[in-house]
Amino acid sequence: MRSVTRKLAITSAIAATAFGAVVASNGAALADPPSGTTPAATDIVSGGSDTIQAFDNGLSAQYNATSPASKYYSWDATPAGNITPKTGATSIPRPNGSGSGISTLNNTTNTTLDLARSSRGPNAGSNADWFIPFAKDAVGWSAYTGGNAPHDLSTTDLQGIFNCSITNWSQITDEGTLPNAPIDVFVPQSGSGTRSFWLGAMGIGTPLPSCWNTVNPEENEGTDPAFVGDVNAIFPYSLSHYIGQVYDSRGTTTDAPGVLDANRSIDGTEQILTASKAWNSALPTTYIRNVYHVVRQSDWADATEGPRLKALLDRSTNNGYICKNAATLIASYGFHSLGAACGTLQAGN
Missing domain, CATH: 3.40.190.10 (Periplasmic binding protein-like II)
Structure with missing residues (x-):
């Protein structure tokens, strides 16, 4: 790592x-x-x-x-x-x-x-x-645009990734054949409400898993230098904040998705409804706060x-x-x- x-x-x-x-x-x-x-x-x-x-x-x-x-x-x-x-x-x-x-x-x-x-x-x-x-708000997952992550991940996949029982994309078998590449797991800075909510949704307590990247980027920003060129990066993201940044010009040079894309799906349910430019209220309630x-x-x-x-x-x-x-x-x-x-x-x- x-x-x-x-x-x-x-x-x-x-x-x-x-x-x-x-x-x-x-x-x-x-x-x-x-x-x-x-x-x-x-x-x-x-x-x-x-x-x-x-x-x-x-x-x-x-x-x-x-x-x-x-x-x-x-x-x-x-x-x-x-x-x-x-x-x-x-x-x-x-x-x-x-x-x-x-x-x-x-x-x-x-x-x-x-x-x-x-x-x-x-x-x-x-x-x-x-x-x-x-x-x-809803919290979903984002990954490097054009990287090794699939478009869809199940809740079971996400929990495995964030609890470190799944550490390589090739271990995920419900999304076709994925690359043999180590997953680079990022979580936001300590004290972040998005971090605490996401860890709760993933069923993660203490001690914290050991496979996470040592960098803790500012929540809801894909502009951290740690993400640049990291085709294996995955990061939780506020979907409301993402929509504001991408569709409503609410971001800044740094308060932006950068190289990350949250236009993904969970359990086959799209996180973002691109036609209406809104997050999907049909997402599992686990991800809504x-x-x-x-x-x-x-x-x-x-x-x-x-x-x-x-x-x-x-x-x-x-x-x-x-x-x-x-x-x-x-x-x-x-x-x-x-x-x-x-x-x-x-x-x-």
Whole structure:
């Protein structure tokens, strides 16, 4: 197995410039607060998941255009380094991934961070936070375009590949004769919600399998140098994020599939419906998840902070903006509607 030095950080100047140029159907999408803008102490700021950061950038632009009492700003998962999320806040390491966002939320107060973006659901055992779902996503698999992976893999095949009981394409016998070539298994960075969800779907706990590549690329990006020329690469991928990148111009120079292709199938079911440019809701439920914004329960109940959060995140029947006004925006980033389940409160951490 080769070992390629992991990128230390995605080139910040390229990422900021490229994504700043992306225009959402409902307003300009911005990476981080706009240049020269420092969120006010009373504004809402978030960090965490890469999977929903593009949507939240679009949400920030659309919501703030309504001139709310407290504006909303979303800090991207990369580049690495410290950020000062809002006026008066202490400097913190930029949260990268759902786990990092939730951990940062629970180790600070709303003077620093108001909510975490999360592509994983709540863990049992603590009622510190409310997980508030707003859309559905699916996680599938991607592989090197034109490489040795077949178009279709069964769930049994995928589980064997990721638990390392299948290490060579030739061991897969239900897809015709495949090349005699070692499979190069990649998983996203530690703390990634997509990583934790995928490992759960694959039935993988601890200790972790030993055949994985030592490089852990940023989730939902096929632009990592480790993938270049690797015709045996396989990598889990948020299908909503992929659709946003490929069909809806939601990506950037680095936030893109690169050499990877998620237009594959599982158990004979296509992951992507290319005609409708949507992920396939007929995929096994094992691969479908909710995506969330996470807030402290104490903040949700607070007389000052609570109304700010509820104006953005609450259920449509309570006039929460996302659930009442952002259906078109949600679809334009590749996610599926949660319907009446949008804005429900789920306890956990």
